[in-house]
Amino acid sequence: MGSIVEPWAAIAENGNANVTAKGSSRELRHGRTAHNMSSSSLRKKSDLRLVQKVPCKTLKNILSNLQEVILGTKLTLLFLAIPLAILANSYNYGRPLIFGLSLIGLTPLAERVSFLTEQLAFYTGPTVGGLLNATCGNATELIIAILALANNKVAVVKYSLLGSILSNLLLVLGTSLFFGGIANIRREQRFDRKQADVNFFLLLMGLLCHLLPLLLKYAATGEVSTSMINKMSLTLSRTSSIVMLIAYIAYLIFQLWTHRQLFEAQQDDDDAYDDEVSVEETPVIGFWSGFAWLVGMTIVIALLSEYVVDTIEDASDSWGLSVSFISIILLPIVGNAAEHAGAIIFAFKNKLDISLGVALGSATQISLFVVPLSVIVAWILGIKMDLNFNILETSSLALAIIITAFTLQDGTSHYMKGLVLLLCYVIIAACFFVDQIPQPNDLDVGLQPMNNLGEVFSA
C-alpha cells in the first residue's frame, strides 16, 4: 500500500472549495469506508450557479450549505414526510398514518447522516472518520432501539435489531449479488474474502451470545423457578454484552488502524466504470455547519423514532400484521433503504467489495455494537433486557449467518448466489408473517414466551 496522503493538510479551511478530481487513480484516504461510498452514489451533484448570484456573502454561504445538505440527495422528496408526520401527530390523525409517514421520513435522514459523517471525516482524518462512521453508521437503528427501551418495549428493540441484521445479511447482500450477477453475467465477479471473513467470525460470536441465554432457559430443570432462570439469563446477557463491546472495539482497531488496507475498497484499475465514479475529493460544507446539521438531524430522527415506537401497535392492528413482522421486516427495510440502494448500484459496477462492506459492516455493527449497547442502556435504565431473542428468531439468525458465510466462501459471485439469499429472506419473512404467536407482555422479564416450556421440560 502506498503512503497515505493526509488530504486535509493540503486543503485550506474554506467551506465551498468544490474541486472534483475526476477518477483519481487512488481514492483519497479519508475514512472512505464502504458505507460512505455506497451512499455517495445517491448524491446529486448540486450546481451552485444559482446560489452564486446571491449578493451578500453570508447568505450565499448559508444557501449553498442548505442546497448541499438538503437537495444533495435523490431522496429529497421524502423529506416532505417529516413535517407531515409532525403535523399528523399534533392533530392526531390516524396513528397508522403517523407510523407510515415517520418511517418514510427516516429514510432520507439515514442517508444524510452518512453524508454528514463523511463530510466531517474530511476534517477529522481517516481514523476518527472511520470511528464516526462505525458508530453513527446505523444511527437510526440505535435511536429507535434506545427510544423503544425508554418506553419499555423490549420486544420491539429485540425484533428491530434482529431484523436489521437479517435484512443486511440476506436482503441487501442478496439483491446486490443478484443484480450485480445479472449485470455482469459474462464476467466472473470476484471480491476480497478476507474482509468478509472478519465479519463472519464476529457475527458467529454474536450468535453464541444469543444462543446461550436461550439454551439456558431450555436447560433449566424443574427445581429452578422462572424468575431464577430469568435472573441467570440476565446476568449472562449483561456479561456477554460487555464482552461483545470489547470485541467491537478490537474490531475497530483492526479495521481502522492495524489492518486498514484490508478494508479499503480496492480500486481495480482494469474497471471500465472508473471514470463515471466522480469521487468528491473535498468537503462541500464546513466542519461546524456539518456538525450542527448532524446534531439537528439526530434530533429529528429521535422525534420520528418516538412516533414510530408509539404507534407501532396501532399500525399492527390496523394493517393486520403482527408487531414482530413489522419490527423484524418493515422497520429494517426502511432504515437500510439508502445503504441498500447504494450497495446495489456498486454491485452493478462490479465493485462487490463496497456492497459487501456495507452489508456485512452494518450487520457486524448492529450485532456487536448496537445490541450490546442496548442491553447496557437497559441495564442503566433498570429495564430487564436479555440477549435471548427466542427460538424462531435465533435460528433464522443462525441459518442466515451460515448460508451467507457459505455462499461467500470462495470469493466469487454469480446471480444464483444472490437469488438464494434473497429467497431465504422471503421464506423468513413469510415465517414471521404467519407467526401469530401473541407476544408476551413486556413488563415481565424481557421477551420469553417460552417460560412455560421451561416447566414442561422438567415435568
Add this chain to the structure above:
Amino acid sequence: MGSIVEPWAAIAENGNANVTAKGSSRELRHGRTAHNMSSSSLRKKSDLRLVQKVPCKTLKNILSNLQEVILGTKLTLLFLAIPLAILANSYNYGRPLIFGLSLIGLTPLAERVSFLTEQLAFYTGPTVGGLLNATCGNATELIIAILALANNKVAVVKYSLLGSILSNLLLVLGTSLFFGGIANIRREQRFDRKQADVNFFLLLMGLLCHLLPLLLKYAATGEVSTSMINKMSLTLSRTSSIVMLIAYIAYLIFQLWTHRQLFEAQQDDDDAYDDEVSVEETPVIGFWSGFAWLVGMTIVIALLSEYVVDTIEDASDSWGLSVSFISIILLPIVGNAAEHAGAIIFAFKNKLDISLGVALGSATQISLFVVPLSVIVAWILGIKMDLNFNILETSSLALAIIITAFTLQDGTSHYMKGLVLLLCYVIIAACFFVDQIPQPNDLDVGLQPMNNLGEVFSA
C-alpha cells in the same frame, strides 16, 4: 469450452446405427449430465449379430430395440422380480414378499428410465435433454411420493424423501469417495468445487424451509391451539414450497443455460482410463420407441410403487423394523441403487465430478423439486402435508449437509473423507433403527409424533 457439436444433425434417423467412437477426446455434448454418464457404466454393449440374421426388417428392428432396452443393462436379471411381484400380489402371497419383490423390481427400472432419458436427449438437444433429466432423474422417488400421498400416508412420503437426500449426501457420496480414494490412493483426487458449491447453498435453503415450520411448533406458546399452529405451519410450508420451486427453476436456467460450462463433466486428458470409457455417441433406439418405453416403464414403476406403499406396514411388522426405518433407509437404498453403482464406478476412474454430479444433483433435485412438488400435490388433493420433518429427521439432515459441505470445501478428496461420510450414514441409520417412537396416525395433520409433546406444550 469448445463449441458444442450438435450430434443428431449429422446422424440420419435410423434406429440401429451403432457407431461407437472409442474414447473421443471431448465427450459429446448432448445433455450428458453426470446422471446419464453414471448409469451408462451399467450398460452392456449389446451385440446385434444374432438379431441381424432375422429375415424381416420390422421384426429385426423390434427385436434389436427390445435387446437394446431390456438386455442393455447388467441388472437385467432383476427384471424378473416384476412379474413375480405382480403374481405374488394377484395370488396375495405374504405381503412382505410383495414388498421385497416390488422393491427389487424398481432398481433396474430406475436405471432404464435414466437410459431412456439419455436416448431421448440425443433427439431433443442438450437443454431439453438436461431438463428431462432434471425432472425424471428421480422418477421412482417422485412416483412413490405421489402414490403414498394418494393413500394419505404423509409420513411415508416425508421419510422416504428425507431418506433419499440423506442417502445421496452420505451413502452414495461416501462410498464413491471411499472406494475412489482407495483406488487412487497414490494420487490426490481433485474435483471442481464450483459445481458442488451451487448444490450446497441450495440444500441449505431447503434446510431452512424444513427448520422454520419445525421451530414454529416449538415457539408456539400456550395460548395458541395445536390446530392454529398446524394451520400456520401449513401456510408457511406451502409458501416455502412455491419459493423452493422458483429457486429450482432458476437453478435449471443457471445449470442448463447461463453457466453451463460449470456443470459439464470436465474431461481430464491426462486420465489413463480414457480409452476404456467407450461412450455411446449415437442413439441406439428411435425417439418414438424411446418415448413409448419411457411411458411403459413409468406405468410399471407406478404399479410397483403402489405395491410398496400398500405393503410397507406389513413388511415393517413382519421384519420387526419401524416404518420410519424402512422408508428412510431401505427405500432410498433400493431407489438409488443404479445411480449409486454408477457413481462408485466413476469414482474408481477418478472422475469425481460425475460422482459428485450424481450425488449432489439428486440431493438438490429431491430437496428443491420433489419435496415441494409433493407439498403442492398434497395441497391440490386436499391432504395436509407440511415441511415439518420433525426434530430428529431435520437435525440429521442439517448435520448431513454441513458435514458434506465441509468435507468437500477444498476441492480435493481422499478415502478418509468418504469413510467419515459413510460412518455418519451408519450412525443416522442406527438412530432410526432404534427409534421406536410410535408413529402418529397419519390422518391428522401431517407427521408429528411429537403431538403428544404438542398437547403438552399447550397444557
